[in-house]
Amino acid sequence: MIQSILTFGASFLAPKLMAGIQNEKVQVLHALPGRVRLQCDRWKNNYTATNLEKAFKTIPLVTDVRASPITGSLLLTFATQKLTPEQFDNIVKSAVQVSVASYPELQADLMNILKNVIQTIDVTMKKQTGGKVDIDSLLSVVLMINGILKFPAQPAFSSSLLYWAYTIITKKK
Known part of the structure; x- marks a missing residue:
């Protein structure tokens, strides 16, 4: 058996x-x-x-x-x-x-592609705005606005959006 x-x-x-x-x-x-x-x-x-x-x-x-x-x-x-x-x-x-x-x-090929795309977008944004806006700052603003506007209807979700914005703004480089 x-x-x-x-x-x-x-x-x-x-x-x-x-x-x-x-x-x-x-x-x-x-x-x-x-x-x-x-x-x-x-x-x-x-x-x-x-x-x-x-x-x-x-x-x-x-x-x-x-x-x-x-x-x-x-x-x-x-x-x-x-x-x-x-x-x-x-x-x-x-x-x-x-x-x-x-x-x-190994680092996944798709992740490398995504990182390159984000870096290209970030560099382009900085060039177009004279260094005043980058992808992190734009994303933080979008998250904060959505978090504030949706707070009365969805406080838990809005709080997470605000926290994400906070972590992007305060991250250490």
């Missing part, structure tokens, strides 16, 4: 592991005896590249490792001229596992 449960569990895990590898879209750019260059677009950041290098430096089979955050490639040099299919699969799986483990620590 326990073996049946384990087999049943493994039948669910194997497709998930393979799906993870397929989602990563790891490509073999070139392979020579004792050396391989892998590439994945998701490796195009310093944090993941550094983690890949650290992880592969601890593998005895690997004699040299270089990860490029610019190209998203991983160059591995091995102690042997030939790898078994199992060794190669384990290398690719290890690279996928290390990169996936690094994702929670």
Whole structure:
């Protein structure tokens, strides 16, 4: 019975592991005896590249490792001229596992885009008003006006608007 449960569990895990590898879209750019260059677009950041290098430096089979955050490639040099299919699969799986483990620590691309948009709006507002208005001051005024006008009908909500305005105005830079 326990073996049946384990087999049943493994039948669910194997497709998930393979799906993870397929989602990563790891490509073999070139392979020579004792050396391989892998590439994945998701490796195009310093944090993941550094983690890949650290992880592969601890593998005895690997004699040299270089990860490029610019190209998203991983160059591995091995102690042997030939790898078994199992060794190669384990290398690719290890690279996928290390990169996936690094994702929670990365700044989301969407958040970077939003920060750039806000910064662009802020700079434009300052230029257009000669430095008299920025996004924080405009948002504070809007929150205060709405908080004051809606206070008689919605005191709890209005209080939160006024508090948000207060926190924007008094935030430390």
